[in-house]
Amino acid sequence: MFEKVVCQMAIDFTLSDAQKKVQLDARDFAESVLAPIVRGADREPDPLTAFQMTKPAYIEAYRRGIAFCMLPKEYGGGGLTNVELILAAEEICAVDPGFACTVLVNGLGLLPVWYWGTEEQKEKVLGAATSDPSGEWIVGYGASEPAGTPGGTANFDTPLPAPAGIGVTARLDGDHYVINGRKYWPCNVGGWDGAGANTSLYVVRTNPEKGGTEGLAALLVDRGTPGVTFSTIDSFGHRLTPNSEVVFDNARVPRENLVEGTQGNGDLLINRNFAWSGPVAGIAAVGVARAAYEAALSWAKTYTAGGPHPIIHHQYVGYVLGDVAAKIEASRYFCWKAAHYIDQHDYHGELIGAMNKVFCTELLFDAVYKCLQVVGVNSADKKHMFEKYLREAAIFPIYDGGNFGMQRRRVHGVMASPGFEPRALMNDEYVEFTKDMETIGTVSPPTSVGTQRIETVPPPTPAGTDRVGTAAPAPVEA
Known part of the structure; x- marks a missing residue:
């Protein structure tokens, strides 16, 4: 028989004052500094020139502590938790996910130095990255x-x-x-x-x-x-x-x-990096879908298509936009969960990071396309932003470890492990990722003849995990 328990539930989706400040500061940067340069830079035909047009915004991001916000404070970084990181990332990605990716890669390049580097390397490399007076360090x-x-x-x-x-x-x-x-x-x-x-x-x-x-x-x-x-x-x-x-x-x-x-563990570095970037890619998809949804909703509330009322009053439009809004909300909270998990488990989350990246990026690609359907042929007019939203959304499933390949294979490898506990993520339990989980599905078994049993290629003997050697530091509180 259930008994009433008088306690506060651990799950709370209300942002703290500190988290709200991170979110609002990122929104201010995205809307006041980044947004004015995005349209022109995106239309620049030369890719290097397009990137160079973001340099003033990057320097401002550096000065505001955004460019290296993911690094620990002891080495000059912002010391943000992963939850705080994705709160900021959503705001920037809603304006331009490419610029946000530039910042993300600063973390992909330097977090492994924090995890596994010598103290001398940490002080030298991380210190140099966070103390550049020009603000251009990349x-x-x-x-x-x-x-x-x-x-x-x-x-x-x-x-x-x-x-x-x-x-x-x-x-x-x-x-x-x-x-x-x-x-x-x-x-x-x-x-x-x-x-x-x-x-x-x-x-x-x-x-x-x-x-x-x-x-x-x-x-x-x-x-x-x-x-x-x-x-x-x-x-x-x-x-x-x-x-x-x-x-x-x-x-x-x-x-x-x-x-x-x-x-000897560069493979585990790749998987750990993708674990960390999983919810960041997921929240980037949330940001783009949010921008497309808000633009489509505004269109639907003002565009009549020649009828007596704005098209929002048609069931199809209302139902589709309602479904899109639900997908955005569900994906956002899954990203929060994944980021929180990585904070709790020494920046490991190979399983949940891959699941999060696959789920959010594919679900929200469809959501962005649905927004284009609501707007109709006018969404193809480049004077609107919809074609950019679609281009950006199409990148997510195929970059940062393609969903068909690296990401799904990581999930597959963990689930196929004899000791896999299917309720581990629900219970916020650590799921270890080891070398013998990596090789699944990478070698096709030989064809069978008749009813002959198919022999698969066994995985190599595990050579340890990245938990040996230098331990990962605990998450740094902001």
Whole structure:
């Protein structure tokens, strides 16, 4: 028999005064600083020039503490929790998710230094990033590679031997690593002038004799390193963030630029980064859908289509917009849940981060398209913002670890694990992510003949997780 329990429920969707301030400060920046430059920059045909047009806004974001808000205060960062981070991200993404992606990648490049770097690396790299008087400091993150050269990143965690998986190699030569190969799609790595970010973190194969997930680590490559060249990719969405092709031709990087705790675990770095960015990508989709919904609702309340009343009075319009609003609300709170989970579990959330990213980005792509249906053919007129909303929404499911590939495979790998507890997320319990969860579905089993049993390729023996070695620091309170 249930008994009445007199206590305050732990779940409360009311923002604290501090959280509300983070949200409103981000909204003020997005609307007063970022919004005036977005339309012109988005229409600029040259992708590098388009990115450069955001530089004044970035410098202001740096001065307001936004550019490195995710780093701990002890190293000069903003010290925001992940919940606070996505409260701010929604406001910026509602104006332009490409610019927000530039800021996000600062975290993808430097949080692994916080997790696994030496104290000297943390003080040197994080300190430099957060103390630039010009406000221009920018960080790149490079994991993605072009497909088939030789492996590509979509199957970076295949158990097959070299050259499958990540193909950029870094061979130790004395006190330097010599890097060769190509990366494709890394963000921020070209910097403001296309000649290099201040520093970039790349996942490379430091043991080229090993394939699959073995022998991977993270190296910091500083601006001006000889043998590194960049070319900017022209994408149809997120045009205000810079994606590049990077070519390494015997680039020499000091041995001390290896992020020590990532040696042999670069694969787990990739998965942990995607865990952290999962709810950020999810809330970015919320921001874009929110902007499209509000614009469509305003249109429906003023546009009559030649009839006696605005079209909002038609059932179809009202029902569709009501469904869109519900999807936005549901996705927003799932992002809050995922961010809170990552705060509670030492910046781990490989399962919930992937689930969140897949669910929100796909659900809200449909929501944005529904807004275009409500507006009708007028949504195709570029004097309105709807075509931009659709382009931005289409990027979410395929970037930051494609939903069909990296994200769903991570969920699949965790669920297939013998010890998986299906109620773990409901109970806010830690779900460990290990190497033996990575390889699922990356190798097709041989075909069977008749009723012969199909033998699958077993996963490699687990080589530990990123919980060994340097422990992740506890979340920093704002």
